[in-house]
Amino acid sequence: MKQYHETCCVPQCTASSKYNGLLSFHGFPSDPDLRRQWLANIRRDKLKLTQHTKVCSLHFTPDQLLQPKAAGGRRVVSRGAVPVLFSWSHRSVQPPRAGLRSRMEKNHLFDLKWLLFCLSLEELKQMTS
Numbered sequence: 001m002k003q004y005h006e007t008c009c010v011p012q013c014t015a016s017s018k019y020n021g022l023l024s025f026h027g028f029p030s031d032p033d034l035r036r037q038w039l040a041n042i043r044r045d046k047l048k049l050t051q052h053t054k055v056c057s058l059h060f061t062p063d064q065l066l067q068p069k070a071a072g073g074r075r076v077v078s079r080g081a082v083p084v085l086f087s088w089s090h091r092s093v094q095p096p097r098a099g100l101r102s103r104m105e106k107n108h109l110f111d112l113k114w115l116l117f118c119l120s121l122e123e124l125k126q127m128t129s
């Protein structure tokens, strides 16, 4: 059997089995809907899949990965799991709610004014002492 190094097909992910033996690489699911979901999540819906097209274990949450039952076994993704962890996912997984955000920004502005006020008091004290 020809030995090849597995790499991850996720954009901005440089994981390779050549350098990191702790990672596991997972082929795409055979279910067409699930496969579409994987491609949509990794943002490569035009990707041409081969049997060597893999997604590394960095993109799955720990509960989506099933540890090998025997030593030397392969780690596998649980049935129906979809990769969710990406370098961009802090923006796309949980979009901030508009209402909450503007309220937070107002509070932040208030804090800033308060801080400036305190600072100027401090300066006044220094000038008068």
Ligand SMILES: [Zn+2]
Pocket: 008, 009, 010, 013, 014, 015, 055, 056, 057, 058, 059
């Ligand atoms: Zn990866």
